[in-house]
Amino acid sequence: MGNPIAVSKDLSKAAYDHLWMHFTRMSSYENAPVPTIVRGEGTYIYDDKGKRYLDGLAGLFVVQAGHGRTELAETAFKQAQELAFFPIWSYAHPKAIELAERLAGHAPGDLNKVFFTT
Numbered sequence: 136m137g138n139p140i141a142v143s144k145d146l147s148k149a150a151y152d153h154l155w156m157h158f159t160r161m162s163s164y165e166n167a168p169v170p171t172i173v174r175g176e177g178t179y180i181y182d183d184k185g186k187r188y189l190d191g192l193a194g195l196f197v198v199q200a201g202h203g204r205t206e207l208a209e210t211a212f213k214q215a216q217e218l219a220f221f222p223i224w225s226y227a228h229p230k231a232i233e234l235a236e237r238l239a240g241h242a243p244g245d246l247n248k249v250f251f252t253t
Contacts, residue, residue, distance in 0.1 A: 146171050146183065175202025
C-alpha cells in the first residue's frame, strides 16, 4: 500500500516546512526555531527545551481546569466509549439533560432552562 511516510526528528524544521499556524507570520521563523510545546501540567505548558510558561489563555479557552488532569481524562475516556459527541440541535442526550437539570437547580426563581454554548 505504498511507502510509510517518514516523520522528521527535527520538529521545528518540520513545523516551519509543513505546519501553517493560525495568526502567525511564518517568515518570523525562517532563521529561528518554531516554539514547540510538548506537554502541560496544571496551568503551565512546557516547550521542547523544558522552559515553563503560564498558559494564560488556557489552551485558547479549552483547558480552564488545567492540563494533565487524570480524573478529567478518565471521565472523557469513559464518556467517549459511550458517545464521544453529539450536538443538541434537535436531539437530547442523557449527559446534556443531567447537566441542564443540575444547573437549573442552582438558578434563581423561574430560570429553569439551560442553553449550552462554548
